[in-house]
Amino acid sequence: MGLLVWSGVEAVPPLVSGLFVSAAVDQGFLAGRPGVGVAWLGGFGAAMGVRAYAARAGFPYLAGVVEPLxxxxxxxxxxxxxxxxxxxxxxxxxxxxxxxxxxxxxxxxxxxxxxxxxxxxxxxxxxxxxxxxxxxxxxxxxxxxxxxxxxxxxxxxxxxxxxxxxxxxxxxxxxxxxxxxxxxxxxxxxxxxxxxxxxxxxxxxxxxxxxxxxxxxxxxxxxxxxxxxxxxxxxxxxxxxxxxxxxxxxxxxxxxxxxxxxxxxxxxxxxxxxxxxxxxxxxxxxxxxxTAGTDTPAGTGSAPPGVPPGVPPGVPPGVPPGVPPGVPPGVPLGEVRLTGLRYAHAPGATPVLDGVDAVFRPGEHVAVVGPSGVGKSTLAGLLAGLATPTAGAVLVGGGMRGVVLLPQEAYVFPGSVWENLTWLAPGASEPEVAEAVGRLGADGVVARLGGLAGPLRDPGELSAGERQLLALVRTYLAASPVVVLDEATCHLEPAAEERVERAFAERPGTLVVVAHRISSALRADRVLLLDGGHGVLARHGDLQVLSPFYRELVGHWLGSTTGPGAAGGTGLAS
Missing domain, CATH: 1.20.1560.10 (ABC transporter type 1, transmembrane domain)
Structure with missing residues (x-):
């Protein structure tokens, strides 16, 4: 209402401008009365001053419209x-x-x-x-x-x-x-x-x-x-x-x-x-x-099940003990099926994935490789249900809550070491946790923090590799038939990464690794090569025969590990 009032005041000068000029000429200057003409023009000038004040006075009401938007x-x-x-x-x-x-x-x-x-x-x-x-x-x-x-x-x-x-x-x-x-x-x-x-x-x-x-x-x-x-x-x-x-x-x-x-x-x-x-x-x-499809009423969409008190929302998803219900009909537990999978980041955008078909068998170890920007992390998000395909489908035996995804940036929260490690497996026993810590090579960092009961007051004091090790142990303990590691070992040394991947491969369930080193692809049962929106799934040796691009990729990777200055580098950036 205030905006309308001041807008009306602003309308006065434009409204009277021609009328005042006409009166100044006809009734003043042409009639031989210059004082009257000047008075009319002075009135017009005063009206312009009023307009400037009205424009300034209307700003708070304008802000009342813009800021809520x-x-x-x-x-x-x-x-x-x-x-x-x-x-x-x-x-x-x-x-x-x-x-x-x-x-x-x-x-x-x-x-x-x-x-x-x-x-x-x-x-x-x-x-x-x-x-x-x-x-x-x-x-x-x-x-x-x-x-x-x-x-x-x-x-x-x-x-x-x-x-x-x-x-x-x-x-x-x-x-x-x-x-x-x-x-x-x-x-x-x-x-x-x-x-x-x-x-x-x-x-x-x-x-x-x-x-x-x-x-x-x-x-x-x-x-x-x-x-x-x-x-x-x-x-x-x-x-x-x-x-x-x-x-x-x-x-x-x-x-x-x-x-x-x-x-x-x-x-x-x-x-x-x-x-x-x-x-x-x-x-x-x-x-x-x-932001289509993100309208969530206030008070909904809270932290995922099993998140300890005080843990902020938006952390990597977890699953409670036991295999969640909802296995798609005809899909065995732990099996992952990609059918005509297509995904674009926005309507009209070029699809990152365009018609990917693949089946990961229960208990299989699959490595996902390809150049940067080809859609490897996007596929990981689709597998975990964090994104919805533009077309096609992702079917997981065990349902999307049967997938645990560990991204590159590991999440560790203030609390005890035990609380961090058992977040996804609150019913785990101390021997089970200790065994997982030893198998994944995290015993050093756990001992430095004071053991399983030790306090973890500031996660920022840990290195990126230490945070990844703790998150890997947490993921290993989760009762999930499918584990997706999206460059979750990128801050570890090659030997530590191999130890982690072998431990996960021996763990019951299906393992999908977004690889950033060629060694990850060599250890996998099969390799999914993403290129140009499409995917080819085969054993490493077969893929070298089927795909010249993969053969060239492997050649460059292996060359980068044996060339000058290649120590410690097994060379595949994500």
Whole structure:
């Protein structure tokens, strides 16, 4: 209500501008009364001062509209990130940037549209009061400009969205290339990466050119709505003055409305507002697409079952003791079936996985390999139920709660060592926990912390490798028929990693390892090679025969472990 009141006050100066100028000329200067003319112009100046004060007074009410929108968008993005713990942090950062962009664009649009709308309406009302005879000369081209502007919005919005998508693809390609420089060097795929980056850059440039061509037509809107009424009135002025349809003062008043109110308003609408409105529409569309399906009522979506008191939400999922119910019909316990699996990070985006078919047999040890950005971690999230396939299906014998996923960044919480190790197996006995600690080589870190009952007050005091060892023991103890290790040993030395993987392979259940060293692939029963959105599952030796790309990949990996400076490096970045 306050915003409407102050908007009404802002409408006074545009409304009276032409009337005051007309009175100053006709009743003052042309009548030989310059003091009266100056008084009318002084009144117009005072009205402009009132308008400036009203614009300032309306800002708090404008904030009351914009800030709740920003808060709602932030809440939606945060809930979406918590609902998908495996989400790319860079993507979440981009979403938060887009939220701030939406806030700023909304505030700017509301502030500008309010001023422009008030000016347009006031100018037209003033024209009707001062010289209704010129209204047809103004309204006809103004309506034509409005229709043209509306027609241009759709192609300009599509062009703007194409630019944003192309820029996001270019940023994603560049990010993958930078993160996977070791892969690029190891596999000798520099030329392929360069071609992909060049293609993305050309696509971005083409989208920008197409948007520029569509946006150039906005100049026609300005010509129709802002300039043509002025030309029409000037062309008709001699005829109107000769027939006393207008006085000299009224003609100057009409010119004031057209040149100081109407033309700037049309320019702002067609140029600045048109651009901001398109940007806001694209940003909101991207936010809606990226956070689709994340609307969770407050108070739901709390921490997963079995999380100790005080453990924050959003940590890696766990399972309670015993095998959860819900085994899909016809799928044996521990078996994993991928059927036509397709996944894209957003609608319209290029699928990361596109038609992957594979079956992991119960008790099998499978290594997932491929270049950086090919979708290995995405597949791990799909296996654990952290993401929903765009198409196809993931069927797990034991249900999604029968899968325990351990990501690269191991989660350790303040408490005792025992509480951390038995989080997913609260019923485990001390001999069982001690045996798991010894089998995985975590006895050193456990002893340093004071044994199983020792306190763990600050997880930040542990190294990344120590945190991974504790999380690996916790995962080993979990009663889950399927374990997915998503580079969960990347901070361990090769010998420690081999000990861990062999222990998990001997553990009952199916093991899926997202490999970052070739040794992981050599130890696996079978290897799933991801490349170009597709997957090939076979034994290591068979895969070398079936896939030239895998053969080349292995050759580069092995070469990187025997070349100069290769000590300790078994060389596959994720």
């Amino acid at each position: 920003r808060d709602a968008l932030v809440e939606r993005v945060v809930r979406g990130a918590l609902a998908r713990p495996a989400a790319d942090p860079a993507a979440v950062a981009r979403l938060t940037e887009q939220v701030e962009s939406a806030r700023q664009l909304t505030a700017t649009l509301l502030r500008t549209l309010r001023g422009v709308g008030v000016t347009l309406v006031a100018a037209l009302v003033g024209l009707a009061l001062l010289a209704p005879v010129v209204l047809p000369l103004v309204l006809v081209p103004l309506l034509a400009a409005g229709l043209l502007f509306v027609r241009l919005l759709r192609p300009m919005a599509a062009g703007r969205q194409a630019v944003v998508l192309a820029e996001e693809r270019l940023a994603a390609e560049a990010g993958r290339a930078l993160r996977g420089l070791r892969d690029v060097q190891a596999t000798g795929s520099g030329e392929a990466v360069a071609r992909a980056l060049t293609g993305a850059a050309r696509e971005s440039a083409a989208a920008s050119r197409a948007l520029g061509r569509a946006s150039a037509l906005r100049a026609l809107v300005v010509a129709l709505g802002g300039r043509l009424p002025v030309l029409a009135v000037l062309a008709a002025a001699p005829w109107l003055l000769a027939r006393d349809a207008l006085t000299a003062g009224e003609l100057l008043g009409v010119a004031t409305y057209l040149l100081q109110q109407l033309d700037p308003a049309v320019r702002t609408l067609a140029g600045t507002v048109g651009g901001w409105l398109l940007n806001l529409a694209v940003v909101l569309d991207r936010l809606a697409a990226a």
